Amino acid sequence: xxxxQVARPxxxxxxxxxxxQMLNTAFVALVFALGVSQMASASVVQTSAATFGVDAxxxxxxxxxxxxxxxxxxxxxxxAGRTSVEFGGYFxxxxxxxxxxxGGVAGCLLGAPSTGxxxxxxxxxVFTINDGSSQSNPVLSGSPLFAGPITIAFSVNQAGVGIxxxxxxxxxxxxxxxxxxxxxxxxxxxxxxxxxxxxxVASDDLSNQIAGVxxxxxxxxxxxxxxxxxxxxxxxxxxxxxxxxVPGVPEPSSIGLFALALAGIALATRRxxxxx
Numbered sequence: 209x210x211x212x213q214v215a216r217p218x219x220x221x222x223x224x225x226x227x228x229q230m231l232n233t234a235f236v237a238l239v240f241a242l243g244v245s246q247m248a249s250a251s252v253v254q255t256s257a258a259t260f261g262v263d264a265x266x267x268x269x270x271x272x273x274x275x276x277x278x279x280x281x282x283x284x285x286x287x288a289g290r291t292s293v294e295f296g297g298y299f300x301x302x303x304x305x306x307x308x309x310x311g312g313v314a315g316c317l318l319g320a321p322s323t324g325x326x327x328x329x330x331x332x333x334v335f336t337i338n339d340g341s342s343q344s345n346p347v348l349s350g351s352p353l354f355a356g357p358i359t360i361a362f363s364v365n366q367a368g369v370g371i372x373x374x375x376x377x378x379x380x381x382x383x384x385x386x387x388x389x390x391x392x393x394x395x396x397x398x399x400x401x402x403x404x405x406x407x408x409v410a411s412d413d414l415s416n417q418i419a420g421v422x423x424x425x426x427x428x429x430x431x432x433x434x435x436x437x438x439x440x441x442x443x444x445x446x447x448x449x450x451x452x453x454v455p456g457v458p459e460p461s462s463i464g465l466f467a468l469a470l471a472g473i474a475l476a477t478r479r480x481x482x483x484x
Contacts, residue, residue: 252386252394252417255410257438259368264440267293269336269348277333279348291364293439297331297351298359299420300324301391304332315355317424321391325419327361334358339433341375342404347433350423354431358423365389365416367442370408371423372435373399378428382407389419398426404435414442 265287272279283290298304301322310316332351339347339354350356360369365388373382376399384407386394394417395409411417425432 250411250413250415250417252409253412254395254397255368255370255408257370257406257408259408259410259445260370260438260440261444261446263444264368264438265290265293265444266436266438268344268436269346269434270344272336274336274338274346277335278327279334279336289364290441291362291366291439293363293437294327294361295334295348296327296329296359296361297333298328298357298422299361299387299391300326300328302328302331304356311427315350315352315357315425317357317422321387321420323390325361325387325389325391327359331359332356337433339375342433342435344372344435347435349433354433355425355429358434359420360422360437361420362418362439364441366418366439367414367416368408368410368438368440368445369418369421370406370438371421372404372406372437373423373432374404374435375431375433376402376405377430378402381426381428381430382432383424383426384409385422385424386418387420387422388417394418406438408438410445411442414445416441 267281269279271281278294278296280295281293283292298317299321302317302319305316305318309318334348334350334356336346337349337353338345339349348358350358358371362369369384369386371384373384376382379400379402380398382399383396384398385396386409388394397407397409399405399407407423409418409421423432423434
């Protein structure tokens with residue numbers, strides 16, 4: 209003979225205790241889920257010229273004499289607290305590889321930037337020069353001419369950076385890589401147009417993360433340079449027309465949605481009881 213346990217009705221006090229436990233659990237789960245979602249969204253993604261507002265900074269290399277090596281730009285009047293910009297060959301911790309070490313690519317880079325992200329003073333310089341393919345002269349070239357890397361360091365972290373790079377005869381011939389202050393790669397994008405095109409990256413939450421960028425050629429490059437530079441902190445970018453959600457980052461997890469539902473049910477029940 210089997211035993212059947214008869215369910216007894218719960219007391220009002222026990223029901224209140226259960227509801228409070230549900231509410232507390234839901235709140236903890238919700239905070240955790242939203243925290244995970246916020247951390248996942250703080251990424252640097254590819255973007256377009258529409259990201260940069262009218263207050264964004266612009267350098268087109270005609271501000272210095274032709275042939276200037278490793279130019280340095282400082283904030284202009286009314287830009288107190290904005291970044292200074294330095295140009296060079298590569299960061300400390302990196303070195304220039306040869307064709308044998310780089311699979312036949314001239315001017316490739318070896319190594320990773322050191323923490324602190326500072327330009328290496330011993331690197332071959334970048335310099336301003338005219339380019340008949342560009343509609344905006346002079347342009348900035350690395351060493352070797354139209355083949356060497358172009359490296360940019362910001363004294364203050366930026367939320368978005370874009371370089372008009374060219375002249376590209378192949379898709380994927382030019383690469384823009386963004387780094388944080390510790391030398392970690394934040395994002396790397398290649399050209400998806402021929403000729404001169406804007407390679408741009410920005411923080412999807414408009415936070416200031418980008419401490420420096422590098423423009424390099426891939427194995428498809430036949431020559432490249434930088435036509436102009438766009439950059440800005442979060443308040444100089446346009447969130448509405450700028451970067452969208454990070455590709456591949458899911459919506460808040462099912463535990464977060466479940467927590468929201470539980471919290472709503474528990475809170476509604478508690479309000480009904482208080483009104484009653």
